[in-house]
Amino acid sequence: MRVLILVFLCLSLDTYAQELLLKPKFILDIETGKLLQNDIHVKDGIIVRVGKNLSSKTATIISMPSKILLPGLMDTHVHLIGNTDLQGYENISESSYLSTLYGVMNARKTLHAGFTTVRNVGASNYTDVALRDAINRGIIDGPRMLVSGPPLGITGGHCDNNLLPYELSRPGQGVVDSPWEARKKVRENRKFGADLIKFCATGGVMSKNTDVNAKQFTFQEMKAIVDEAHNHGMKVAAHAHGLEGIKTAINAGVDSVEHSSFIDEETIMLAINNDVFLSMDIYVSDYILGEGALNGILEESLEKERKTGRLQRENFRKAVNLGAKITFGTDAGIFKHGNNAKQFKYMVKWGMTSLQAIQASTIVAADLLGINNIAYIKEGYYADIIGVEDNPIVNIEALENVTFVMKDGSIIINQP
Ligand code: ARG
Numbered sequence: 001m002r003v004l005i006l007v008f009l010c011l012s013l014d015t016y017a018q019e020l021l022l023k024p025k026f027i028l029d030i031e032t033g034k035l036l037q038n039d040i041h042v043k044d045g046i047i048v049r050v051g052k053n054l055s056s057k058t059a060t061i062i063s064m065p066s067k068i069l070l071p072g073l074m075d076t077h078v079h080l081i082g083n084t085d086l087q088g089y090e091n092i093s094e095s096s097y098l099s100t101l102y103g104v105m106n107a108r109k110t111l112h113a114g115f116t117t118v119r120n121v122g123a124s125n126y127t128d129v130a131l132r133d134a135i136n137r138g139i140i141d142g143p144r145m146l147v148s149g150p151p152l153g154i155t156g157g158h159c160d161n162n163l164l165p166y167e168l169s170r171p172g173q174g175v176v177d178s179p180w181e182a183r184k185k186v187r188e189n190r191k192f193g194a195d196l197i198k199f200c201a202t203g204g205v206m207s208k209n210t211d212v213n214a215k216q217f218t219f220q221e222m223k224a225i226v227d228e229a230h231n232h233g234m235k236v237a238a239h240a241h242g243l244e245g246i247k248t249a250i251n252a253g254v255d256s257v258e259h260s261s262f263i264d265e266e267t268i269m270l271a272i273n274n275d276v277f278l279s280m281d282i283y284v285s286d287y288i289l290g291e292g293a294l295n296g297i298l299e300e301s302l303e304k305e306r307k308t309g310r311l312q313r314e315n316f317r318k319a320v321n322l323g324a325k326i327t328f329g330t331d332a333g334i335f336k337h338g339n340n341a342k343q344f345k346y347m348v349k350w351g352m353t354s355l356q357a358i359q360a361s362t363i364v365a366a367d368l369l370g371i372n373n374i375a376y377i378k379e380g381y382y383a384d385i386i387g388v389e390d391n392p393i394v395n396i397e398a399l400e401n402v403t404f405v406m407k408d409g410s411i412i413i414n415q416p
Contacts, residue, residue, distance in 0.1 A: 018409055019043045021059040024387060027377055028070040030362055033355040033393045035068065042383040045409035050377060062414070067404055068391055070358070071375050072116025072384030074365035075340045077237075077258055077279050077329025080106045080131060080145070081123040084336050087296035092163055100127040107131060107142025109338035112413055114402030116384040117144040119329075119369060121198040121237050121258065122151040122159070124173050129193035141412060144384070146369055148237065149194035150174035152185050152225060157216040158204030158239065174199070179224030182217075186228040197229040198258075201238040202245030205288070205304045206297070206334065212261065212304055213242035222252035235370065237279075241308060243267060250276050256368055258329060260319070261312035268315075268322045277368045279329030280316045282350060283343035285309025287335040313350050320351040327368045328361035341399040344392075354396045383409040 020042045026035035027050070041049035041059060081103040083094060110118060120128045128147035135142035150173035153159025160172040174189075176182045186197055201217060203210030210216075217225075222238070229236045230253070238249035241261040249257055250270050256277040257263070263271075263278070271278055288297060288305045319326060330343045347357040366375035373381045387404025405412040 018045070019056070019059040020409070020411070021054055021056050021061050022064065022069065022385070022406075023061060024064045024067045024069045026068045026391075028068055028358075028392065030070055030355070030358055030376070035391065040069065040377060040383075040385065042406070042409045045383055047377060047379055047381050047383050050379060062411070064387060064404060064414070066389055066416075067387035068389070068398075069377065069385050069387045069404070070392070071362050071377055072386050072405070072407065073114045073341065073361045073399070074117040074119075074328065074369070074375070075110070075115050075330050075332060075361070076119040076256070076327045076365050076368055077121055077281060077331050078110065078118045078337070078340070079122060079331070079333030080110065080118065080120050080142075080337065081127045082106075082333060084333060085295070087292065088298045088301075089163055090296055092161075096125045096127055100130060103127060103131045104134075104140050104142075106333070106337040107135060107140065107145075109336075110332070110340065111141055111143045111407060112402075112405060113338040113340060114386040114388075114399065114405055115143050115340055116386070116405070116407045117365070117369065117371070117374065118146075119196070119237075120145055120147045121196075121239075122148055124150055126150075126192045126194075132195075133193070143407070144371075146195040147193070148196050148198035149189040149192060150185075151239070152176055152182060152197065152199035154200075154216045156209070157200055158202070158207040158210045159200035159216075160207075162208040162210070176221075179221050182221050182224045183228040186225055186232070186234075190232050190234060194234070196235045196237060197225060198237045198239065199225050201240040201249040201254075202242040204239065204241065205308055206301050208298060208300060211242075212308055213244075215242065215245040215248055217248075219248050219252060222249055222254070226253040235368075250274055256327065259312065261308050261315065263315050263319065265318055265322065268319050268324050272322065272324055275325070277325045277327045277364070278319055279327050280312060280319065281329055281331040281343070282309075282313050282316050282346045284331045284334050285312065286346075292334065313346070316347075317351040320356070325364055325367075326352075326360050327365045328357070341402070344396045344399050348396050354393045357396060358392060358399075383407075387414075
């Protein structure tokens, strides 16, 4: 009997803790940019009521008179697995096990910075699948994750391992060199738990001996990847800097183009007409050429970055002006996790309004991810909510200092 009472008490305490009434200074309406004087009632991870001066007999009141609340932020291009202090050749010195443990720390930092959802685009050994599952099971704290597994790429391209000589080298786990190999790899990634497919449609900045302007994969190969992925309901993200690779990937039917550095106006229109999202990581260039240069990034990469970053920012402005669907993707992992929000001020500097930049990281990102019931503070939506001390519409850098994080209705941080 005593045990039964105890069990009952624990259960009811638990439910009690899961019912909260948040009383902030304001809620930022991310559709209009207006501040609303509303409270939020959260129960079992879901927003159940939003309104003025709410009261409840059962919910715990959380008073937060200094905070402006908005939906949890999303970053649709991160690499949570790995030690961000390692660059170039140092990267091959650590095991996948250790990289995954760094991933645990990186996931926590990302969530604490206000990013409640991320898309992880590229990791070996399905370590990203394990991290996602550990978060979903509540073993560790981290953002909601969508993961790709090993990114597909050509022999010797970005997404292969190019640092070692022939006799010591092992191909990247996603290397495929024909449409049928590509289909098989998509099937394999799905089998082992990937949510989406990432492939490299051009060379990259951070890889050895690849050309950012060179297309990787033929149209037929890209088409096979997209067809196979879409057949299984998986979205496809294509890494692409050079114009030819970007165009070919869009024509092959990808859902998002990552980086999009050398995109021109005609191709921005092609993306718009094909409903393709552009993800343009316009903060990371300053990191690579600043701090990163001191940390062992290969000279070859620095040289490529000098020719990429500036143009990417100019093309970002063009894409904003033409009305492209731009999602918030940073490539965190090159720089330290938890600094994702630094990109907001770059997006504003290069042509977006603050509201557009916030929407890129909420409404637009959720649309790309295909997750419903997320990205709004509305009845029936997941209680993924963050708080800041200043109005980000007026001061976008307020998002760099997140003082309240709730994910799935649980309070992760609440700093006074
Ligand atoms: N992962 C990308 C690559 O290696 C990073 C590109 C960073 N540079 C930039 N301007 N976005 O190609």
